[in-house]
Structure formats: structure tokens, C-alpha cells
Amino acid sequence: MERVDFLVIGAGIAGLSAAIRLVDVGSVLVVTKEELAESNTAYAQGGIAVAMGGDEDVALHLEDTMAAGDGLVNRAAAAVLVAEGPKRVEELLAWGTAFDRYPESDAGNGGELMRTREGAHSLSRILHANGDATGREIAVSLLRHVREIAVRTGRIELMEWTTSVDLIVDGGRVVGATLLDGEGGLRVVRAGAVLLASGGAGQVYSDTTNPAVATGDGIAMAYRAGAEVSDMEFYQFHPTAFSEPGAPRFLLSEALRGEGAHLLNAKGERFMERYHPLLELAPRDVVARAITREGMDGTVYLDMRHVKKDLQARFPGISRFLTKYRLELGRDLIPVRPAAHYLMGGVRTDVQGRTSLPGLYAAGEAACTGVHGANRLASNSLLEGLVFGALAAETMMGERGTGALGLGDEAWVAPVAPAGVTSEAATERWIAELRELMWRYAGLLRDEGGLGLAQRGLDALVVSMPKGLYRRALEARNLHCVAQMIVASALGREESRGAHYRNDFPLRDGAAKHSVMRQGRVEFVA
Incomplete structure (x- = not known):
């Protein structure tokens, strides 16, 4: 001790x-x-x-x-x-x-x-x-x-x-x-x-x-x-993560749009004027949903071909990343999509x-x-x-x-560790299933049906919760706990506000309340 x-x-x-x-x-x-x-x-x-x-x-x-x-x-x-x-x-x-x-x-x-x-x-x-x-x-x-x-x-x-x-x-x-x-x-x-x-x-x-x-x-x-x-x-999905099959969802900073980058749909059209007067500099939740909707008809791109600055000097880290995929700011259209970013x-x-x-x-x-x-x-x-x-x-x-x-x-009570040890490979598969479940049903656009499927899926995962006192098993337990809280709070909030968007409740409620969870119960308080 x-x-x-x-x-x-x-x-x-x-x-x-x-x-x-x-x-x-x-x-x-x-x-x-x-x-x-x-x-x-x-x-x-x-x-x-x-x-x-x-x-x-x-x-x-x-x-x-x-x-x-x-x-x-x-x-x-x-x-x-x-x-x-x-x-x-x-x-x-x-x-x-x-x-x-x-x-x-x-x-x-x-x-x-x-x-x-x-x-x-x-x-x-x-x-x-x-x-x-x-x-x-x-x-x-x-x-x-x-x-x-x-x-x-x-x-x-x-x-x-x-x-x-x-x-x-x-x-x-x-x-x-x-x-x-x-x-x-x-x-x-x-x-x-x-x-x-x-x-x-x-x-x-x-x-x-x-x-x-x-x-x-x-x-x-x-x-x-x-x-x-x-x-x-309220999980914030950054509007512009790199979107290439097999590539990581590398962050493409909002500063790119601050320096004048445009967003184009698959037809090559700027589309943000249909969603917000601030265009590409609208709040993140608005831009993320707009990209998601436009992306239903094809890839959305970040376009800096018109920006007359030394973009490699201004964004050296992003430029180095893009060179791995033979792309360059100021020369190429960069494929983007939203990704979970900030809680x-x-x-x-x-x-x-x-x-x-x-x-x-x-x-x-x-x-x-x-x-x-x-x-x-x-x-x-x-x-x-x-x-x-x-x-x-x-x-x-x-x-x-x-x-x-x-x-x-x-005074100390040892943490409970279920008997047995789950293999690392099985633990990784379990975590991947949880993450896919959350992305599909509790992501950027939500509704009661999808959130219900997420909740039932999380309940089913409890049976095979990874066992053992090692890092990934502990992280699996923590991810499951966090996922349950996100889903329960999202089901309880029957409105759309900020980063939380419900297709079945698209309007904002007049009363602004915070969700509070304790010991399995969700309450909404002013």
C-alpha cells in the first residue's frame, strides 16, 4: 500500500x-x-x-x-x-x-x-x-x-x-x-x-x-x-475526419475551414448554404449532420484548391499524413466524414x-x-x-x-475479478462488436428503435464480458459502462439539441435540462 x-x-x-x-x-x-x-x-x-x-x-x-x-x-x-x-x-x-x-x-x-x-x-x-x-x-x-x-x-x-x-x-x-x-x-x-x-x-x-x-x-x-x-x-462528432477505406479516421482540423476550405458533395457543389448562414464555419453539430446527409449520395470532400497560402507550412502534420495517400492540400479534394471526437x-x-x-x-x-x-x-x-x-x-x-x-x-475491499481469463483475441473481438454497435445505433443520427437495439445489444454483451485483470479487459468493462450511460441518456432525451439529434424528435424542447445518471437511473434537471 x-x-x-x-x-x-x-x-x-x-x-x-x-x-x-x-x-x-x-x-x-x-x-x-x-x-x-x-x-x-x-x-x-x-x-x-x-x-x-x-x-x-x-x-x-x-x-x-x-x-x-x-x-x-x-x-x-x-x-x-x-x-x-x-x-x-x-x-x-x-x-x-x-x-x-x-x-x-x-x-x-x-x-x-x-x-x-x-x-x-x-x-x-x-x-x-x-x-x-x-x-x-x-x-x-x-x-x-x-x-x-x-x-x-x-x-x-x-x-x-x-x-x-x-x-x-x-x-x-x-x-x-x-x-x-x-x-x-x-x-x-x-x-x-x-x-x-x-x-x-x-x-x-x-x-x-x-x-x-x-x-x-x-x-x-x-x-x-x-x-x-x-x-x-452529448458526444461531439467532428465533421471532417479523413475518409478512405482502411485508413484511420485522422482528424482534419477545423482550422482548415478557418483558412477558407470549402465542403463539396459528390456533385462538386458547395452545400453548406442549405444548412446554416455561417456556411463551413457553422457549429460542429450542424456541419457534421450536413456532411452525413450529403454523404448519403456519395463522398463529401474538403476543398482548398482555391486557397492561395503555403498550406504545407501552415498544416505540416496534416500534410505529412496526407502524403501517405498521395494527397495534397491545395491540389486535391480530400475525402471526409464525421467521427466521434469529444464528450x-x-x-x-x-x-x-x-x-x-x-x-x-x-x-x-x-x-x-x-x-x-x-x-x-x-x-x-x-x-x-x-x-x-x-x-x-x-x-x-x-x-x-x-x-x-x-x-x-x-478498509480496502479488493476489486472483483471474475474467474477465468478471456484471451486477448476474444477481448478485441468483443470490443470491436461493442464499438460497431454504438456507431450504428447511437451515433450521429438517433431514434428510439436504433437506441433500443443498442441497449439490447449491450445487455447481450454482458454475458461474454471479457474476464481477467489486464488492461484490455478493464478497458472493455469501462467502455461497456460508458456505452450504457450514453444510450440510456440518449433514450431519455426526447428532443434534438446540439450534438444529440433524434430523427423521431427533431425539434428542441423548450425546457433546457441536463441529464444526470446515478446508480442506473436517469433524471433531467434544470
């Missing part, structure tokens, strides 16, 4: 933002499933939205966030996000984050931070790094800073290749977690406070832009422990990161403050992790348990 003051599960932007602060008052253990550089943060291409131009800019950012969220944004949370954002980005700059700047030779903007525009933003406020590698640059700079603090203080331990199994609850309070290390050993960590910063769950769908680590572990663990989970029906729901928290369970906090994509409502504004995700990771840390420092570290070992 190990004891620390603070346990942080996840090493993306939210987890590292918190760890930097927690070390001021105690020992910190940061655990992550793979190497420290592997997280959803590192895959974020487009940039980070931040209002660096003063109060008027902040107010406009707030209104854009509210509008994109389709009537369901928690205004108090969004106000905190946009107001705290500039200060947190200034910290990133101080820690060496190299956002792109205009060359010194530029007479009007020489040396200033470059700002671009993306969908549903009223002006250009997106900072980017290395063209289309913003998330990776932020992750690298945060990790570098954390390691410097670890060397200087000796109070941060970074544990790679470690899978979280379950939370430990004692007397109604979360007091730690069980972990599976890279060698298959079970470890028990007791902590004064636990932060879930474990990211999203895109792997619940067969088509996703998310990396393999995004299996909803933190959300599932919190739910099993008794925490409230909210808005799980607006998660473990229900307040603005300070508190969950419904004492001792447990959440931040980033694993959390649901309501800041994104029904549809996240482009490039608000990195800002969310940065801001709310810091706020959660401040709360944890003031509320950490004083008695948790002294409890006896008898």
Missing part, C-alpha cells in the same frame, strides 16, 4: 495543470496508462481559444460559447472559463510554450501571436503551435515544467504504463484507487484527494479521432463508485471541480461542468483542461482529507 497526499489520474493538460499546483502543499502521484506524452491533449490540432484582447474580447468569447452550446451551457462555468483563460495562457507562455507568431518582417504584426478563426467564433482568437500541433506543444511544455518541479522538490512522482482499476471508497469518501502497473501487479494507493483527469471515451465508437487510450476509464470508475454523471448523450458529458462537477463524492474531483474531458452545453465551441477543450485543472487543484488543497491516510488496511 502506498500513501500520497494527492493522486492525479491522467497526464493530459488538466492533470498536469493540477499537479503543478498541488505540489505546493503535499506529495503528488500522477499516473497514466501509456507514456506521459500520450493523451487526447497531444492530439489536439486546431489550437486553444482564448480572449487576450481585454474585457470586450472576453465577453464575446462568452457569448460565442453560449451560442454554440445550444441553450444548455452553464453560464457561470463558461464565464469562469473565458475570464480565467488569458491568465492561464500567460502561464503557458512563461513556462516556454511556443505558440506561433508572425515573423518579425511582418510590418503590421511582427512578433505578435498568430490568431486564427474556427467554426462558430465571431472573430479570430485561436492560438496555435507548429501549425497544427498545438496540443502536443502544450503537453510537452507542461510535462517539462512538471519534471523540473519534480527534480527541485522531490514531491511529484510520474508513473507511466499504469491502468487505474477502481476507486477506493471508505465511509462515503473516496480515499484512493487500485492500480495495475505495467508488469501486471496490483497496487493500492491511498490519497487525501483524488483527481480524475483521464480524458474522454472516443473508443466507444468504431469511427473516432481519439487515440487508443480514450476508453472512458475515469468516468466509469466514478460511476461505479456512486458518483453522479451528467450529459452523456461534452462526464463526471458531474461544480466549477471548482468537486464531484458528488467527497474526496473525488474531476477536470478536463472526464468532467462535466456544463461549460460546453450540448455542443462544444471549437478549441475550447484545451482551455477547459487548463482552467479547470487549476481550479480543481486549488479546491483539493483546501479540502484534502485529514484522516484518510491513517485508515487501516482493512
Whole structure:
């Protein structure tokens, strides 16, 4: 058994933002499933939205966030996000984050931070790094800073290749977690406070832009422990993932459309004017549904042949990917389709990161403050992790348990592992079946019949749930838990709002309510 003051599960932007602060008052253990550089943060291409131009800019950012969220944004949370954002980005700059700047030779903007525009933003406020590698640059700079603090203080331990199994609850309070290390050993960590910063769950769908680590572990663990989970029906499908048979659903950043890319249907027609006045820069849910509908008659393409810029320099990562398929921005039509990208729901928290369970906090994509409502504004995700990771840390420092570290070992109950071990091949087939089921019946366009089929399919999968205490079996259990919550919440929401679209209920309900799940029940609250 190990004891620390603070346990942080996840090493993306939210987890590292918190760890930097927690070390001021105690020992910190940061655990992550793979190497420290592997997280959803590192895959974020487009940039980070931040209002660096003063109060008027902040107010406009707030209104854009509210509008994109389709009537369901928690205004108090969004106000905190946009107001705290500039200060947190200034910290990133101080820690060496190299956002792109205009060359010194530029007479009007020489040396200033470059700002671009993306969908549903009223002006250009997106900072980017290395063209289309913003998330990776932020992750690298945060990790570098954390390691410097670890060397200087000796109070941060970074544990790679470690899978979280379950939370430990004692007397109604979360007091730690069980972990599976890279060698298959079970470890028990007791902590004064636990932060879930474990990211999203895109792997619940067969088509996703998310990396393999995004299996909803933190959300599932919190739910099993008794925490409230909210808005799980709102999964954002990015409109433009690469669409080629046999190819990964590689993200083609919204920044491409911000730089002027058009969307064309199989007939070569621009079609977004039929769906929204902002055309290709409409909110993501609108663009994703439009591409889906147009795609019923053939392939949809991203077209930048008319854009007179050095696109390889602006989008080096995307350009390198496309060369594998003998395609080039500015020369070729690029086939696209939507793919699961970002979960607006998660473990229900307040603005300070508190969950419904004492001792447990959440931040980033694993959390649901309501800041994104029904549809996240482009490039608000990195800002969310940065801001709310810091706020959660401040709360944890003031509320950490004083008695948790002294409890006896008898308080821990070992996690239940069903007898037997399912082969890795059988586990992969089981996961693939779940992901295909979710994509087909609980994806971008939904109805009661399809969601019912998804629910019955998930119930049937319980019988063959992979057994054994190893990473993929644990991920299978977590994906199943997340899938059940998505389907149950989607069935309960009999309206269309933001990323949740019901063919059988195409209109938005007049009352804006959040779904809340706890112990198998779904409720809708204002």
C-alpha cells in the first residue's frame, strides 16, 4: 500500500495543470496508462481559444460559447472559463510554450501571436503551435515544467504504463484507487484527494479521432463508485475526419475551414448554404449532420484548391499524413466524414471541480461542468483542461482529507475479478462488436428503435464480458459502462439539441435540462 497526499489520474493538460499546483502543499502521484506524452491533449490540432484582447474580447468569447452550446451551457462555468483563460495562457507562455507568431518582417504584426478563426467564433482568437500541433506543444511544455518541479522538490512522482482499476471508497469518501502497473501487479494507493483527469471515451465508437487510450476509464470508475454523471448523450462528432477505406479516421482540423476550405458533395457543389448562414464555419453539430446527409449520395470532400497560402507550412502534420495517400492540400479534394471526437458529458462537477463524492474531483474531458452545453465551441477543450485543472487543484488543497491516510488496511475491499481469463483475441473481438454497435445505433443520427437495439445489444454483451485483470479487459468493462450511460441518456432525451439529434424528435424542447445518471437511473434537471 502506498500513501500520497494527492493522486492525479491522467497526464493530459488538466492533470498536469493540477499537479503543478498541488505540489505546493503535499506529495503528488500522477499516473497514466501509456507514456506521459500520450493523451487526447497531444492530439489536439486546431489550437486553444482564448480572449487576450481585454474585457470586450472576453465577453464575446462568452457569448460565442453560449451560442454554440445550444441553450444548455452553464453560464457561470463558461464565464469562469473565458475570464480565467488569458491568465492561464500567460502561464503557458512563461513556462516556454511556443505558440506561433508572425515573423518579425511582418510590418503590421511582427512578433505578435498568430490568431486564427474556427467554426462558430465571431472573430479570430485561436492560438496555435507548429501549425497544427498545438496540443502536443502544450503537453510537452507542461510535462517539462512538471519534471523540473519534480527534480527541485522531490514531491511529484510520474508513473507511466499504469491502468487505474477502481476507486477506493471508505465511509462515503473516496480515499484512493487500485492500480495495475505495467508488469501486471496490483497496487493500492491511498490519497487525501483524488483527481480524475483521464480524458474522454472516443473508443466507444468504431469511427473516432481519439487515440487508443480514450476508453472512458475515469468516468466509469466514478460511476461505479456512486458518483453522479451528467450529459452523456452529448458526444461531439467532428465533421471532417479523413475518409478512405482502411485508413484511420485522422482528424482534419477545423482550422482548415478557418483558412477558407470549402465542403463539396459528390456533385462538386458547395452545400453548406442549405444548412446554416455561417456556411463551413457553422457549429460542429450542424456541419457534421450536413456532411452525413450529403454523404448519403456519395463522398463529401474538403476543398482548398482555391486557397492561395503555403498550406504545407501552415498544416505540416496534416500534410505529412496526407502524403501517405498521395494527397495534397491545395491540389486535391480530400475525402471526409464525421467521427466521434469529444464528450461534452462526464463526471458531474461544480466549477471548482468537486464531484458528488467527497474526496473525488474531476477536470478536463472526464468532467462535466456544463461549460460546453450540448455542443462544444471549437478549441475550447484545451482551455477547459487548463482552467479547470487549476481550479480543481486549488479546491483539493483546501479540502484534502485529514484522516484518510491513517485508515487501516482493512478498509480496502479488493476489486472483483471474475474467474477465468478471456484471451486477448476474444477481448478485441468483443470490443470491436461493442464499438460497431454504438456507431450504428447511437451515433450521429438517433431514434428510439436504433437506441433500443443498442441497449439490447449491450445487455447481450454482458454475458461474454471479457474476464481477467489486464488492461484490455478493464478497458472493455469501462467502455461497456460508458456505452450504457450514453444510450440510456440518449433514450431519455426526447428532443434534438446540439450534438444529440433524434430523427423521431427533431425539434428542441423548450425546457433546457441536463441529464444526470446515478446508480442506473436517469433524471433531467434544470
